[in-house]
Amino acid sequence: MSIRFTLNGSAREVDCQPGQNVQSLLFNLGMHSVRNSDDGFGFAGSDSILVNDRILNASLLIAAQLDGTTVHTAESLGTWKQLSIVQRSMIDTGVVQSGYNDPAAALIITDLLKRHPEPTREQIEDALSGLFSRDGGYQQMFEAIALAQSRMKDPQATVSTVPEFRDDLVHVGKAHPKIDAAKMIQAKPSYVEDGIPPNTATIKMLRSPHPHALIKHLDVSKAEKLPGVLLVITHRNCPDVIYTPAGQTAPEPSPLDRRMFGKKMRHVGDRVAAVVAESEEIALQALGLIDVEYEVLKPVMSIDEAAAKDAPIVHDEPIEYVAGAPADLAEQNSHAAQRGEKMIVNFPIGCRPRENIAAGVHGKLGDPVAGFAEADVVLERTYRSTQVQQCPNEPHICHTYMDGDRLIVRASTQVPWHIRRHVARIVGMKQNKVQVIKQRVGGGFGSKQDMLLEEVCAWATCVTGRSVTFRYAREEEFISCSSRHVAQVTIKIGARKDGKITAIDMDFRANTGPYGNHSLTVPCNGPGLSLPLYPCDNVKFTVTTYYSNICPTGAYQGYGAPKGNFALTMAISELAEALGIDQLAMIEKNRVQEGQVLKIMSAISEGKVPASIPRADSCALTPIIRKGRELIEWDKPRPAQGDWRFGRGVAIIMQKSGIPDIDQANCLVKLESDGTFIVLSGGADIGTGLDTVVAKLTAEVLCCAIEHVHVISGDTDHTLFDKGAYASSGTCFSGNAAKMAAEDLRTKILHHGAQMLGEPEEDVQLVAPGVVQGKKGTVSLAQIAHRSESGTGFGILVGTASFVTSKSCFPYGANFAEVAVNVRTGEIRLEKFYALLDCGTPVNPELALGQVYGATMRAIGHSMTEEIMYDAGGVPLTRDLRSYGAPKIGDIPRDYRAFLIPSDDQVGPYGAKSIAEIGVNGAAPSIANAIHHACGVWLREWHFTPEKILKALGKFAT
């Protein structure tokens, strides 16, 4: 069929199938703003287009419907190097983070302002109701729209909502457009999907329909014979390598417990066979030709089921140890299943697979028994949480191809260096023959810290020699990806009558699901990032992580902290109630103070005990709590209105800024001929603005404009090793490496500048704009660079640095919530939510605020609406964004504000601490506390639903 329509002002005639999906049609016409986040479910709106001036989802249209229409995509906004007012306003207010569907947002907002030049809040919410934005938390959209309105009247209007920090610095602490934002919001090639050439083969995966099963018969011959099928990969022809998908520094503190394909299925969605074909259609057809028979086993779904005596064993294969094998290893292996498979443990992590335990650790401080004896009140409570998923707007995607004898992996990953190490080992290549190039990442939140499809894609390329791509469907994001560990935390806590806590016993049990990636480190951060908030002399903790047959878990922003903090905060609140003490007063009585030694952290580690006991060297909790108390009007009663009751709650939070003595970052800065700089940073910017941090730090040290610094990052060929984007390490580790590399280069510049000026080095200094100034004269960076390159020069100037540290650097914060609870319907309305964060010196203030809004909104979603649910047989039921409960703009708190409260830290660059993760740690306890304050109900399992409220209020019999 030939269809004619007008696309962004140009007449088009396209030959296509009438039923072709319009999203793929327009994307293939080069309109890369028309992206796909949900495979035609009509929820995410990344595919928003204007058809005859109406916003529609392209995925819900077929080509024939375009015939005779006028279509506009986000490519119609602005021109090259000339952003539209809306695009500029979105960037300037910090909206653009990972950027995947920000072009769609820009189109929607442009349409809104055309219809309503002075939109109300309701009209804004209505306009954006079709958009699912996971990274930014929606709030800054309102600011962007207000700024765009101002600029339509006065093009020079500036942003007024972004605070500034550090008057003594030029770039750090000041707003500056994120350096990759323009490219992303204009939908210029940025992501993996933007660079996949024609003639690239596609992978589709046949996945287990059973949570626990053995493959008894597998016949792929019919699929292999289907024309267009290039390869079918199964347990028979995949590399016989055991690994963990966890993207962690080696040796990983996670059991190596998976093979690319195995004979045992451990979750619905586990890999059975991968078809590599000329097209997606052929691959899908081939999946239907694979004969497979299973022996269905009883699934293990909960922590209690996994811990039960005689529970089915999830990992029954032989166990090997690289180091530190336990004395009873032979006994553990005596009844191992002999399927030709095995698992490997790098070093002792408390892994006991025959008890369904993937990892475990315990520790103690002081004398808990004596501490409980000293207490006037002792409580013991158990808190539970359900399973939530990261839901990045860009699904997992990879593209691999051969360049001569080298394997190129274009990935949407948080850990390019770990991916290279894993892939090289699995496909049997040397690391210098494998290049991993991190593209812009359309949201990760921890889910892209693991290798979930890269090794399969790489192997397909190695076998076929073809360019191959593998992209997850949204359903696969839920069933075959990564999610937050389910937790069950029992807290025993005692305090004196005055509220002083005398002892805490935290039993943290986690459900890791089928594989043990992050099974030690995520749960360890439960006690690890909650107990230090309330320093106590007598503490005991136990961490046990169980295998099960739920869909996989892994790293998720916050790691174990949200779960640990929920349990501990709630236990302290319940204790406060028992003692008749105000919740905030109880926190103030027991919380960490600036400068305090965090003794408990000497007992909790991520696989390596810290060299020295960490301290809270910088901590702005005092001003944070003071401000939060005022903002939320903590002491002012709010009377009931009809069936609505009002309540307030608070939770203090902390995070880390990288992992001392385990992780490392490296950087190289070189001076170009005209006095500008190129930075080669190993760091992985996943939308958080790390490249902008690196550029700002470099410009600050080298006294130049940010535009004179170009950052190349996340490319294993062209940059130096970096641990990757996790553990909130970007600003502190990768940032410090960049700052130190710039300082190294500055030393060299000053040395040669002084020589050129004929002055002693101590008499010269580097000053803006890029000039070495002596007492007698000046020489520019361009002149120095030119001299360095000449035939008689001293060679180009390069600064390098490696950053490691034994010191810790903790951001702190608090969440204050006010809720309204309807005691008749159970509805919970978030009236106010204030997130106050101390990230030291905020390097990118507007982006830091965006990080806070986004992380907090994800945590609110987890607290209120999100859950992966299963049927009685262990089959996941919530496999799309809507049924899962992904929040939209209508779910944000009515009064939603974030504040940056600075402190001065000595570890991070210019006093900066991390900001990305901490925001997810406090929503659940602050909301649960507010719910209790409102209606007297303690909700000990999140998320919090009307049904749970009503049940607790005894409104119906169960």
Add this chain to the structure above:
Amino acid sequence: MIEQFLKPASVDEAIRLKSQYKDEAVFMAGGSKLNATPTRTDKKVAISLAGLGLNEIKEQGGQLHIGATVSLQQLIDDPRTPPALREAAGFIYSRNVRNQATLGGEMCARQEEAVLLPVLLAMEARVVFADGQVSELESFLDGVRNSSASLVIGVILPEPDRPCATRKIARSAAGLTVLSAAVALNGEVQRIAIEGVVPRAVRLREVEKKGLAEVPLELAVSEAVAPRDDVRGSVAYKRYIAGVVVADLLADLLADRQQMTKEK
């Protein structure tokens, strides 16, 4: 996948094409359901309703005639749309989808969630077919006139000013709907309709006849519905909340009426 997209210029031509292609063909209005992944049609032929002029809202003799291809957003934007129907159209959270989905589509698609139907049922909407026949919506939903050859061309609201209130209970702004319900008052006579907690959207006629209010009404509705345990909630919760929602809707209508009487 749709392989032929037919664009009739009249209702008669659309009917003729349907009788020609029979079960191979499907009528397509906006396509928000037929093209969406979870509800995608397996038919090969689409007969477009876009060019039939069924996208108008008209007042005739005190009745409101709404064309089948009027989009949900058009319903919201049109001042003649009764407030409860406007509110119900907004129950489809995404403006993108509301721009595409049509009133006819909402009635004809056998959807698990049918949030517009309680209002239409409570307002005793009538369905107009291409052959000129008119049917009660409830009969239509019962399948009396739901053969694949019939084409719905519009809806008549006989009393657009009838007091009516509606409400949806959902897990999140755009999330799964637990239920939606509507109550209308025809003088003193109640019209109660509900979906989500019954096999398909229905009038609760037995409850209506009793003329109850407050707690007795809550209990009667709770008894009358037949919910299932699923991801949206337990049976006990659904029974409870169904009763509360209906009783509250009636209370709101009565309070509005009292207020209007006072103002007069």
